[in-house]
Amino acid sequence: MANINQALVFSVRPSERPVGVNLGTLLRRIRKEKKLTLKAVAEKAGVSEGFLSQVENSVKSPSLASLKNISAALGLDTGELLNQLKNSEGLFLIQKSEWDEVDLPHTGFATRRFCPPDERTAIDSALLFIEPGKAIPVRKGLKNVQEVLCLLQGSLELVHGEKVIRMVPGDAAHFWSDPERQLVSNPGEELAVVLWVGTM
Amino acid sequence: MANINQALVFSVRPSERPVGVNLGTLLRRIRKEKKLTLKAVAEKAGVSEGFLSQVENSVKSPSLASLKNISAALGLDTGELLNQLKNSEGLFLIQKSEWDEVDLPHTGFATRRFCPPDERTAIDSALLFIEPGKAIPVRKGLKNVQEVLCLLQGSLELVHGEKVIRMVPGDAAHFWSDPERQLVSNPGEELAVVLWVGTM
Known part of the structure; x- marks a missing residue:
């Protein structure tokens, strides 16, 4: 069985902790x-x-x-x-400590991507920051696309076809995109922070 | 600009809230x-x-x-x-309220997938539950696979090549799998809950 001690075999010294920064x-x-x-x-x-x-x-x-x-x-x-x-x-x-660094434009939402465009192949990923009362525009014209959303802070409402799902932090959903009948919005009083992963 | 009021165009009544259950x-x-x-x-x-x-x-x-x-x-x-x-x-x-329902086997970790096997095409997704001191076994023999991890509860150590990253809840990483030199373990004192998405 895999065990935490196996980390030792890699000879990584935890005191050196270079962290990838894009x-x-x-x-x-x-x-x-x-x-x-x-x-x-x-x-x-x-x-x-x-x-x-x-x-x-x-x-x-x-x-x-x-x-x-x-x-x-x-x-x-x-x-x-x-x-x-x-x-x-x-x-x-993207560390939680970086959330405060994101500048929210007048649209009320910001997308902070993990990878630069040339590294995006099979999947794209981002943190979404959504102000109260605002929504994320739908990606148009997509077919056979799957998405995963996980709410990290605040409140989220996910409309997907006939369903309306109110999410609390920790709730996550994996779904086939339904661009015509989908909306992700923040019905709460504080900034919503969402992890998002989607296929290209 | 997208606005929360656009949800109305879908004629969804928030009082009916059918939630997909697998x-x-x-x-x-x-x-x-x-x-x-x-x-x-x-x-x-x-x-x-x-x-x-x-x-x-x-x-x-x-x-x-x-x-x-x-x-x-x-x-x-x-x-x-x-x-x-x-x-x-x-x-x-997968709602946060379901986290407690997961039975942890003697291996000390459990994988709770979002989709049944026949719906897994481009991406796979799961919540990983890892007991203190335990690790998730690496997916072997994979090439050109990308993964996204986000820590939702507890502590996580991600070893990836030369890097050792200690994560707190809210921290997230997107990386190319490096199966030979990768380990995800829980160095903390409480159950770690992790959102994971990977390409197939």
Whole structure:
């Protein structure tokens, strides 16, 4: 039987704990450490604030040219930035301690993806942040897509076909997407945080 | 912009809330309502206790013959049982309130799947229950498989290649499986509950 002691065979010293950080997380972390706003960095880099926010949430990957401009706006060398990413090697982590870092746009919801676009193959994954009274737009035109949702904080209402499911933290659902008759919304009073996984 | 009011267009009355229940959940619920043990039902149905537990956790699907025997052991008609399943229609839910229903075998971990085996195509999903000091056995011989883990309760240690990540509830990771150098274990003092999604 597998046992916790088997971890020893890998000769990993728990004192060294490199944790994979993706580009978006790293850019946001550096920007916040330097106490710069999205707007200030976007203007200096010559990109839109919306684009920079999507890069920080790993929704979009910047071109090398944009990345150079963003690095420069943060006062960093692009090579130095890319070196800091070396540890990610196929593992993308979003820690609960990062939830507060997400900037919610006026739409009232944000999607924070685990993987950059070029690593998304069979599945896509994200944390969804939904303000009270707001909903996540449905992904349109999808067929034979499956999704898994798990509520981590707040309240969630999942409408799926004829069903209406009220979720509390810890509740999870696996379902075939029904884009025409599906809605994920926050009926509660606090920010909802949802883990989402979907097939491509 | 999507708004919670859009839920109204579906003409769903929130007072009717049919919730999809899979076969395993339903069998366990009926068994517990009748205060019968796994052992008693398995013996009466002529199946092993392990097999019945796997059916209840949606790890295995029973043949129609086994299902008839299990239904009979629970004092139910198979048709009546199948009628109760009609509502699931492509949505499988595991509520936090069901966590306590899972029977942990002597191995110290249990896998509670969302979908029955015949519905598992692109992705598989489960809740993993891991006792303190125990680990989940690695899925062997897999290539190009991706996994998402999110800790819902307790503590988790994820060993992935050179990395050792200690997780607290709310932390989540998306990674490429590294079966030779991967271990998921519970280093804490309480039962760990983990949402897991993996590609097939």
